[in-house]
Amino acid sequence: MHRRRPRSTLHPFNLQPVRVSTMKFIRLAILSALCVGGAAAALAADPYPSKPMELTVAYQPGGGSDNTARAIAEAARPLLPQPTIVVNKPGASGSIGWSYVATAEPDGYKLVLMTPEMLVVPLMGIGKTTVEDFQPVARFTDDPSSITVRADAPWKTIEEFMAYAKANPTKVAISNAGNGTIPHMAAAALGDKIGTTFTHVPYQGSAPAILGLLAGDVQATTVAYAELRPHVESGKLKTLAVMSEKRVQGLDAVPTFKEKGADLQFSVWRGIGLPKATPKAVVEQWRQVAHKVIDDKAFQATIQKQNLTLAYADTPEFSAAISRQAEAFKKLAPKLDLKQ
Incomplete structure (x- = not known):
């Protein structure tokens, strides 16, 4: 009399009999792999910043x-x-x-x-x-860029300065920090806005551009007020207007170009x-x-x-x-x- 062999679960393609215990092992292995992968993904998503x-x-x-x-x-x-x-x-x-x-x-x-x-x-x-x-x-x-002149300049207001510049194209030389710098762009924009031409004098930086004005080599400069403030506070220079949305703190009496009808912001x-x-x-x-x-x-x-x-x-x-x-x-x- 023959005994029956233990039942087995057959592979879908009937290539190999796979015991139930083996199937459980495979499922556990897959589950373990998924858990490890999830943990790795969590580590990869560390909160920003995780390094300098x-x-x-x-x-x-x-x-x-x-x-x-x-x-x-x-x-x-x-x-x-x-x-x-x-x-x-x-x-x-x-x-x-x-x-x-x-x-x-x-x-x-x-x-x-x-x-x-x-x-x-x-x-x-x-x-x-x-x-x-x-x-x-x-x-x-x-x-902001500014129009700043020497304290002994003939113009007391920005209106006087612009009127003179319009009546005398190229006669007003303005120093800047170099070709293509913000002060250069600011001066060109002002000339374009009021319909005149300035003589642009480029220097190698703002400091020498300010020195050029102090020495009288140019009539004005458009470098940022912050960089020439000590000379304004000492009384050697005077700022006529600033190219900003609002008046500059500490220059409460100095108008913006926007207030004067020339909305320039540089x-x-x-x-x-x-x-x-x-x-x-x-x-x-x-x-x-x-x-x-x-x-x-x-x-x-x-x-x-x-x-x-x-x-x-x-x-x-x-x-x-x-x-x-x-x-x-x-x-x-x-x-x-x-x-x-």
């Missing part, structure tokens, strides 16, 4: 942009679980540093210090990175941005950090020691200001022949 971040400055260490970036990084340190490290990548009028961030993985670990040169340098045919490659987050400082501003494709959650996190940085007393003191003007702008306002200035520059660039 870089704030790239497209200029040499020691300047206003570098100092501002370091003040931001220091103020942000206690607000995030990881530090922000300032990295200097100068060269090609700033385009090397901007490209470094714009082409990086848009994961929030590389930020850029944004400046108005981002709007001008591409118009000069230098580099391929433009301001459109970034998501502005927040502006921290904004120092300034040297500094803020932070991220690559365009950065996740919204990361942008929002930095936006909240920026809110707290601007309220930090130590940060405010550092910025003021640098003779810079605190002028906070949240993401929407900052983005709108950049767009407005970019359009103005695009119209002015052909008139300035910036590629020369």
